Amino acid sequence: MTLYFAYGLNMDRAGMRQRCPGAIALGPAVLERHRFFIGLAGWGSVRTAPGARVHGVLWRLTPRDLAVLNAYELLHKGVYEVRHVPVRVGARRVSALIYQLRRRQDGRARPGYVEACVAAARSWALPERYVRSLQRWSPSRGARARAIDVREAS
DSSP states (O other), X not given: XXXXXXXXXXXXXXXXXXXXXXXXXXXXXXXXXXXEEEBTTSSEEEEEXXXXXXEEEEEEEOHHXXXXXXXXXXGGGTSEEEEEEEEEETTEEEEEEEEEESSOOBOOOOTTHHHHHHHXXXXXXXXXXXXXXXXXTOGGGOSSOOOOOOXXXX
16 A cells, blocks of 8 residues: 555545545645645646645555556656655654656646645645645636745644
């Protein structure tokens, strides 16, 4: 079994159930010293940012689910890469897999992407301040959003 930290569309329960029926949601988690951004591909990613944090969902994946996600995240095309990072779940830290865009320049979100991420974040009751920081990446807010520094106690 693999622990996976989702911070974008894969926070969505229905989408994960469809793609990865064996996945078990373990609940909200936090990736510290990173910031969410939209990359040139139009999808979300994270990059190192001292003092910042990314809220998301920790999943337990079966080997089959991991293979499906690897394909879904376009590992074979080199769009995303896999990293293992410490995430905080309550008071404890665990090592979890994340998918991170190889190209880390800011881009413009694909239509509907940010709205789906925001809906998923709200369904997990992630902090509202963090949810608002995700909303700032919506294409309706201009050509490119600035990276938002979210520094809050969780």
